Amino acid sequence: MTGEGVPPGLVVGVDGGTSALRATAWAASTAARRHKPLLLVTAMDPPTPYGTGIGMPPDHFLEMETKGRAWLDRARSTAERAGGPAEIGTELVIGGATATLAERAQHAACTVIGGHAPQSHGGRLGAVATGLMGHVPCPVAIVRWTRETEQPPEGGPVVVGVDGSPTSVEAVVVAYEEAALRGAPLIAVHAASGSRRGLFHHHAEGPWGEGETAEAITLAERLAGMREWYPEVEVERVVTRDAPRDALLGYARSAQLLVVGSTGHRELSGRLLGSTSHALARSAPCPLLVVPRGTRPEPQRSRSRRREKTGP
Structure with a gap:
């Protein structure tokens, strides 16, 4: 060596x-x-x-x-x-x-x-x-x-897959960090369960159904608090009934980075690779960043603020 x-x-x-x-x-x-x-x-x-x-x-x-x-x-x-x-x-x-x-x-x-x-x-x-x-x-x-x-590749948004798992929360922190460092917007995609297909954006006109509202709340909860640390990051929230892989691949076509957790909702646990991240690793058209469970990332802004309080 x-x-x-x-x-x-x-x-x-x-x-x-x-x-x-x-x-x-x-x-x-x-x-x-x-x-x-x-x-x-x-x-x-x-x-x-x-x-x-x-x-x-x-x-x-x-x-x-x-x-x-x-x-x-x-x-x-x-x-x-x-x-x-x-x-x-x-x-x-x-x-x-x-x-x-x-x-x-x-x-x-x-x-x-x-x-x-x-x-x-x-x-x-x-x-x-x-x-x-x-x-x-x-x-x-x-x-x-x-x-x-x-x-x-330069330009385009950072895309992050969001679900209800702890790994998803970790992936969100990493995605915000990457978007801030790159000066890029962030698209947070939550794939809801259901048989109907179609996209429901947070800014869509007209009333939402009960299911879409609940999923939008879930997505908002996963992103809660991040704006304080990354106020400069422009965020688009998307709730979709498409399969997670299909939804994320659709947004990844114009992205400079796709961020997902390695285990999560409806995915395998332990040492087995989750089905969605596994499929994306084979087919993502842009760089893919897979965040493992237990990474426990910390927002960059919090580290900076702690240094300001405690000194060098």
């Missing part, structure tokens, strides 16, 4: 592919906004019948190291072009990507991986994403978009 000694803020998995470079660009700009260091990690796991690296000739490891360092150099250049933070570290590890990133995620603010082009509902989710989402204590970002560029 080799590294530059930079404590990880955001950790990015680098594998030499275009999707990893796009993830690096997104992570670099995000780390700069958050004033966090960036750690680029390449994990190379030589396949052998006796275990990692056992029985491999020494020159093979040299070739792997040369290739891995070339990947990291290119990723560093990408991060610098994207306006990354002052602290950008690199680390080359001989071992599996999932295990390596999961270990780095234990003390990271966010773990970032690249995603391939959006797939159909029946598409498969990558092994690294499956191994990280719902299994590490920090948010996991899966970065994909269709633009032919290594630069992260």
Whole structure:
């Protein structure tokens, strides 16, 4: 293992592919906004019948190291072009990507991986994403978009999925924080139960039915108190009878970031990945930030105010 000694803020998995470079660009700009260091990690796991690296000739490891360092150099250049933070570290590890990133995620603010082009509902989710989402204590970002560029997408709102779960509350805090840092509006989407389909906005004309009113109240409760910390964030509240995945995908088409919890209403618990976040990880057309249960984020404004009261 080799590294530059930079404590990880955001950790990015680098594998030499275009999707990893796009993830690096997104992570670099995000780390700069958050004033966090960036750690680029390449994990190379030589396949052998006796275990990692056992029985491999020494020159093979040299070739792997040369290739891995070339990947990291290119990723560093990408991060610098994207306006990354002052602290950008690199680390080359001989071992599996999932295990390596999961270990780095234990003390990271966010773990970032690249995603391939959006797939159909029946598409498969990558092994690294499956191994990280719902299994590490920090948010996991899966970065994909269709633009032919290594630069992260700019403009558009931040979209957050809201339900009645504790994880949803945590996702809301993260979404407000991201919207404030990006100077973007926030769309909070609550998918209600029911067989009829259609959207019911908080500003819709005409009376609402009892069910829509109750769902709107639920959404308002989930967002309560956030305006005090983020008065500059413009918020649109949406209640829909569409399935959560369909509703969020619809808004994600024009978004720069989609934020969801990893477990929640009608989703699996424990170590199993929730059905909605799992489906979105396969098909979201914009970067997806999955917030795990127990993240317990704190609004940035509250941290700033506490420093003002207590001093440096």
